[in-house]
Amino acid sequence: MNTISCFKKLCAVFFLVTLISGCSEETKPLLQVGEKAAPFTLELIGGKQSQLEQYAGKGLVITFMSSWCPCSNDSMPLMKQAYAKNNGQVAFLMIGIQDSRSKFEKYVEKWSAPFAAGYDKGDRIANDYGVSSPPTTFFIDKNGIVKRAFYGNIAKKPEEFQKWIEEII
Numbered sequence: 001m002n003t004i005s006c007f008k009k010l011c012a013v014f015f016l017v018t019l020i021s022g023c024s025e026e027t028k029p030l031l032q033v034g035e036k037a038a039p040f041t042l043e044l045i046g047g048k049q050s051q052l053e054q055y056a057g058k059g060l061v062i063t064f065m066s067s068w069c070p071c072s073n074d075s076m077p078l079m080k081q082a083y084a085k086n087n088g089q090v091a092f093l094m095i096g097i098q099d100s101r102s103k104f105e106k107y108v109e110k111w112s113a114p115f116a117a118g119y120d121k122g123d124r125i126a127n128d129y130g131v132s133s134p135p136t137t138f139f140i141d142k143n144g145i146v147k148r149a150f151y152g153n154i155a156k157k158p159e160e161f162q163k164w165i166e167e168i169i
Contacts, residue, residue: 031129033149037062037140038128042095042118045105050093050116057142059090059168063154064126066099066134067107071153075135076111078155082165083115089169092116097126097134141168 031038037060042050052060063079065072083092092115096104101119108117120126129138139148148164150157 031138031146031149033146035146037138037144037146038125040125040128042093042120042125044116044118045108050118052144055091055093055140056144059142059165060140061090061092061137061165061168062095062129062140063092063137064095064097064120064129064131064134065107066097067103068099069134071155072107072135074153074155075137076113078158078161080111080114082161085162086165086169087114090165093118095120095125097123097131139164139168 037052039052044050061082063075065075067073079092079094094108094113094115094117096107096117096119099107099119101121104117104119123131126132126136129136133151135152135154137148137150137154138146139150141147147168150161150164154161
């Protein structure tokens with residue numbers, strides 16, 4: 001086997017390990033349960049802005065996702081189902097990270113996301129929340145306090161997901 005072939009295989013293995021590591025549940029976000037959610041301003045797809053304070057008095061599910069992440073893709077059907085079931089009682093916000101704006105916008109379009117979504121340029125909001133990889137989901141109560149933080153494929157926890165939403169209603 002020549003050097004170029006070995007290098008290509010090594011790169012492929014590295015890429016797969018990096019991709020799969022985004023689905024593990026080992027890393028915890030820096031923003032912890034019981035803390036006040038960090039304020040933000042996010043430009044939504046379509047040009048409007050979203051700010052944390054506009055959700056005051058209402059529960060909020062914030063999920064950080066990427067188009068390339070298998071776990072983000074696995075989580076979308078459950079997110080859409082939960083949104084439909086709890087619409088009006090809880091707000092949902094999807095924040096695109098570690099992606100290009102165009103790829104994230106295509107991801108939102110592909111899934112016909114029924115809730116607000118915006119691209120986090122430079123991953124600055126993700127950094128404020130301590131998010132290192134997608135998907136990461138925060139459950140914030142009507143007072144702006146983080147009640148739950150889940151790192152990984154939320155589709156593997158459908159009952160817990162609904163229970164966590166009910167905790168912030």
